[in-house]
Amino acid sequence: MSDHDHHDDGVSRRRVLECMTWAGTGVLWTISGGVPHSLGLVGSAAAAEPSGLTFLQISDSHVGFDKPANPNALGTLEEGINKIIAMPKKPSFMIHTGDITHLSKVAEFDNAERIISQAKLDVHYVPGEHDFIDEEVKLYKERYGKGTKGAGWYSFDASGVHFIGLVNVVDLKGGGLGNLGAEQLEWLENDLKGRSKSTPIVLFAHIPLWTVYPEWGWGTEDGGRALEYLKGFGSVTVLNGHIHQVMQKVEGNVTFHTARSTAFPQPAPGTAPSPGPMKVADDKLRSMLGIASVNFKLGDQRLAIIDTPLQG
Amino acid sequence: MMTSATCRSLGLRSGFRSGFRSLGIRLAVAAAIVLPLGVIGAHAEDMKVTIDNFTFAPAELKVKVGDTVTWINHDDIPHTVVSAGKFRSKTMDTDNDFSFTFTAAGDYKYFCSLHPHMTGMIKVE
Ligand SMILES: [Cu+2]
Numbered sequence: 563m564s565d566h567d568h569h570d571d572g573v574s575r576r577r578v579l580e581c582m583t584w585a586g587t588g589v590l591w592t593i594s595g596g597v598p599h600s601l602g603l604v605g606s607a608a609a610a611e612p613s614g615l616t617f618l619q620i621s622d623s624h625v626g627f628d629k630p631a632n633p634n635a636l637g638t639l640e641e642g643i644n645k646i647i648a649m650p651k652k653p654s655f656m657i658h659t660g661d662i663t664h665l666s667k668v669a670e671f672d673n674a675e676r677i678i679s680q681a682k683l684d685v686h687y688v689p690g691e692h693d694f695i696d697e698e699v700k701l702y703k704e705r706y707g708k709g710t711k712g713a714g715w716y717s718f719d720a721s722g723v724h725f726i727g728l729v730n731v732v733d734l735k736g737g738g739l740g741n742l743g744a745e746q747l748e749w750l751e752n753d754l755k756g757r758s759k760s761t762p763i764v765l766f767a768h769i770p771l772w773t774v775y776p777e778w779g780w781g782t783e784d785g786g787r788a789l790e791y792l793k794g795f796g797s798v799t800v801l802n803g804h805i806h807q808v809m810q811k812v813e814g815n816v817t818f819h820t821a822r823s824t825a826f827p828q829p830a831p832g833t834a835p836s837p838g839p840m841k842v843a844d845d846k847l848r849s850m851l852g853i854a855s856v857n858f859k860l861g862d863q864r865l866a867i868i869d870t871p872l873q874g
Numbered sequence: 875m876m877t878s879a880t881c882r883s884l885g886l887r888s889g890f891r892s893g894f895r896s897l898g899i900r901l902a903v904a905a906a907i908v909l910p911l912g913v914i915g916a917h918a919e920d921m922k923v924t925i926d927n928f929t930f931a932p933a934e935l936k937v938k939v940g941d942t943v944t945w946i947n948h949d950d951i952p953h954t955v956v957s958a959g960k961f962r963s964k965t966m967d968t969d970n971d972f973s974f975t976f977t978a979a980g981d982y983k984y985f986c987s988l989h990p991h992m993t994g995m996i997k998v999e
Contacts, residue, residue, distance in 0.1 A: 630950070664952075665967060666965075691989075695988070734988075735990055736956075736958070736983060736993050737990060738990045739990070778928070779990060836927035839951065
């Protein structure tokens with residue numbers, strides 16, 4: 563992944579830059595004045611002293627999953643949380659981009675809570691489709707829906723950064739992709755109205771808001787409309803889960819990033835008959851699971867995302 | 875998305891479809907020989923749609939009024955079967971199934987509410 567260096571490649575600053583990493587140990591991204599640079603691998607990234615706001619993203623813990631791709635998803639979630647506990651600088655908070663549970667069972671939500679709370683951090687959740695499959699579709703909202711709108715969307719501010727949690731896993735239409743819906747889009751438009759364009763924005767949701775691979779449903783039908791409301795903002799970061807692998811794309815002022823799962827890997831787009839859980843050799847599994855750490859250095863509008871696998 | 879749906883229905887030529895039906899009848903005859911008690915009083919055929927690799931197979935199934943269709947999920951990931959206003963399964967985990975008896979003719983488009991790119995069709999005549 564060391565070849566993802568946009569700094570010296572002679573590409574015009576105005577040109578849209580695209581970078582996708584299908585896998586790998588991790589890439590540090592920074593944005594200075596809206597121009598993205600990749601600075602290297604996790605090792606060198608970790609060496610750079612983070613200052614300013616640091617928060618963590620975990621995703622797709624699928625507590626309750628026990629199939630061959632990972633018979634102990636709760637155990638690997640705990641390994642991820644232990645990585646967070648061991649961080650030299652305590653992050654400000656955590657976001658969880660959905661699929662907390664595998665089957666929305668009470669015990670799964672309880673177990674997830676018991677492990678994640680060990681990090682002793684505030685956690686801002688958005689739901690995945692696996693968190694809404696209890697009969698009455700109430701368990702997620704009972705636990706994490708306080709102070710949210712609609713199916714669970716909300717926004718908050720931290721250290722001058724505006725965070726927006728969106729829900730794109732409900733009311734999905736046959737043949738379609740993820741869905742935000744008119745009500746949520748209207749709320750988003752109002753939430754951003756009148757906000758200074760210099761405010762860094764972090765949008766997070768379960769399914770990628772950009773079209774990764776529609777053949778597997780990896781995208782959001784009306785994600786483009788959400789991004790229209792973000793035009794003109796100097797720094798926009800979109801954090802998603804769902805696809806259980808690191809993937810990045812930079813388009814103008816917007817950085818898109820997906821996090822690894824802590825439960826099981828999924829194949830790169832089109833490399834398998836389906837997006838289902840990918841069974842890898844036991845000693846490979848932990849290199850394909852992990853967490854992400856995001857750092858803002860407010861002085862120079864810089865953002866860095868560091869993906870850390872559980873192992874390797 | 876529309877493209878893949880179109881491709882799938884184009885793939886089901888009438889020859890293939892009738893081949894499937896005669897195979898189904900042959901299987902039903904075989905079942906009648908092995909399990910004679912099982913077919914007493916059973917006028918309707920039982921039809922099956924399997925879910926493997928996030929795909930309904932067959933993608934399109936022709937049945938008669940009164941037939942019962944059973945969906946069975948072979949994936950390591952849960953799926954559902956939803957036909958707007960017609961039927962809606964519970965979440966089917968691995969090896970779970972769902973059955974629905976069709977009492978009226980018509981085309982029943984359905985999809986998985988968790989993975990909406992998964993679509994299928996039951997034609998009831
Ligand atoms: Cu599905």
